[in-house]
Amino acid sequence: MNPRGPGDPARSNGHGSSVRENHGAERLLCAVGELWRAPDLPTLLNVAARAARELTGADGASFVLRDGELCHYAREDAISSLWQGRRFPMSSCVSGWVMRNRRPAIVDDIALDPRIPLGVYRPTFVRSMAMVPIHARAPLGAIGCYWGSTRVATAHEVTLLQALADGAALAMDNIALRERMEKAEARIDELDALTRDLTERHEALAESQRQGDALNELLAHDLRSPAAGILLTARARLRDPALEERERRRWSRVLCSAELIQRTAMNLLDTSSRQLGALVPRLDELDLTALLEEVAEILDPFAASRDQRIALRPGAPRCCRARGDADLLRRVLQNLLDNALRHTPARGAVHVEARPVDARWVEVLVCDEGPGIPAHLRDHIFDRYVRLDDPNVAARSGRGLGLTFCKLAVEAHGGTIEVRDNGDGRPGSCFCARLPAC
Known part of the structure; x- marks a missing residue:
């Protein structure tokens, strides 16, 4: 078993040449550019898993997302199937340890590391691994690389892997921001369409109101003149002392009806939208x-x-x-x-x-x-x-x-x-x- 404490990146063993390191840096820059241009999360996951394997020369790589208290193995790129699509409790897998402790985990031999759930790993090719957190301050996932033989991940490999994870975190934030902006733009478009519709309805209603007011004023004018004539006649008849009681009751009803007609005509005028606020009482x-x-x-x-x-x-x-x-x-x-x-x-x-x-x-x-x-x-x-x-x-x-x-x-x-x-x-x-x- 590796005598280093868990999670400490291995020091360079001298096998990595400066040429290889330069190539790794170039590949990292290319991968970060691809991550930044990723239009959605599935594309980002594919790019990150493939790049992690290429940067470290691993036999497999996985992109793990935190799902509450579960670790969701969302994407993998490997020589044979691992755990894509499965979820494990954070307390029982290395990716959970990485997210909880917010630092890398380097496992030289899975058979000798207590953090490894051997029952899950035994059916796979994995014998050693390295895993780093995504967004170290508040981890939202992890990227892991796996080898089919026992080996020590170099400090340079871990550095590249962590840089890739940091780039993935920024790219994920960018995708989330872009999605929010797209939703906001779609909502703005909906509100614009709703505003146009309401404006058109308001204009149609205003035109209908204008026509209704004009009709009300015409009706009121046509009602007031005959009502005034009926009122004059009824009042004159009721002033006649010789009018029989039966006729007096009839003319009283005529007077009330004429009063109602005249009052309705005045109400039509005074409640017209053109007249709202125009009532000025003489006190x-x-x-x-x-x-x-x-x-x-x-x-x-x-x-x-x-x-x-x-x-x-x-x-x-x-x-x-x-x-x-x-x-x-x-x-x-x-x-x-x-x-x-x-x-x-x-x-x-x-x-x-x-x-x-x-x-x-x-x-x-x-x-x-x-x-x-x-x-x-x-x-x-x-x-x-x-x-x-x-x-x-x-x-x-x-x-x-x-x-x-x-x-x-x-x-x-x-x-x-x-x-x-x-x-x-x-x-x-x-x-x-x-x-x-x-």
């Missing part, structure tokens, strides 16, 4: 309670036709001063009350209230007795053209513009609007619009 001091009562009186005939009623909550203040645009807030209240009546069953009631919150804010509450709005749908209730998927709610929904207008108008005042449960276990929803106080 004056006003009484929200009086405004609520005025709107309730307008919608009373519609409520009566469904055997419903609109009622101020008991104990509500008789006066609630706010600062706002009376026309815009009147339409907000009309939309909220109309929405509440649609969702309240026959013989039910819609409760309304305007009350101060603190020195800065007042709020208007419009509460129905309908089925309520599920919590997961409340974030979308104020979106344009949204009609809820819940069949209990959607059946009574409007066109999806009234609540959108309410949100736009309230926020134009610097306020907020939300929907919540009635509370106390009572069915229905309660819309709360918070506005600046005087």
Whole structure:
């Protein structure tokens, strides 16, 4: 057995001439160049195994990759088959010892070295070997050379083999980097294609939106004129003291319908994407309670036709001063009350209230007795053209513009609007619009 400690490279025995060493250096440079140009890992493994055998004059060479706590014999170049494709525990093979200790292993005679699992080596031609780590600081593999007779690997052979392993480590890093770059470039191409697709869809959607807005404005214009005429006629008829009660009820329903048509036309205009952000309220001091009562009186005939009623909550203040645009807030209240009546069953009631919150804010509450709005749908209730998927709610929904207008108008005042449960276990929803106080 070689008296040197395990892993110590042999000193030159004098047989290697300077000519041979120069040839080895030239072959090493050529091999490193091939490794650096390798397009992928399989090619690199082939180049490294072949070069290791040529540099040392070995009968065989193997390229081992670390696979967790296993040593994977990934490639070999030998006079006969060794262990290509097999995996062994790091604790029971020389390549594992090399990776764990991060230094070469020189075995003059496998029969005399305790690191050798003889049961694995006995069927092969191997009688001596040299193995070096790949990437010594954090080994990711090893390169081994094998001879069919007992011999001592020279220091020059071990140096060449280690230099080859170092070159292979750099080449592997280069391949990994190139693969990451290729994946990144492919991802960039995907994102570019996705961006182009989204841009095209956005442009198509914007064009569709422009066409829709133009149509909405045309419809609103065509609706407002006849609605205004109907309103004038209905109001004139209702001012006639001689009008019979039956006819009065009919004209009241006509008035409500005309109000609804006019409100829908205004909602179409005010919720158009061209008008988003264009609502500028004319602020004056006003009484929200009086405004609520005025709107309730307008919608009373519609409520009566469904055997419903609109009622101020008991104990509500008789006066609630706010600062706002009376026309815009009147339409907000009309939309909220109309929405509440649609969702309240026959013989039910819609409760309304305007009350101060603190020195800065007042709020208007419009509460129905309908089925309520599920919590997961409340974030979308104020979106344009949204009609809820819940069949209990959607059946009574409007066109999806009234609540959108309410949100736009309230926020134009610097306020907020939300929907919540009635509370106390009572069915229905309660819309709360918070506005600046005087």
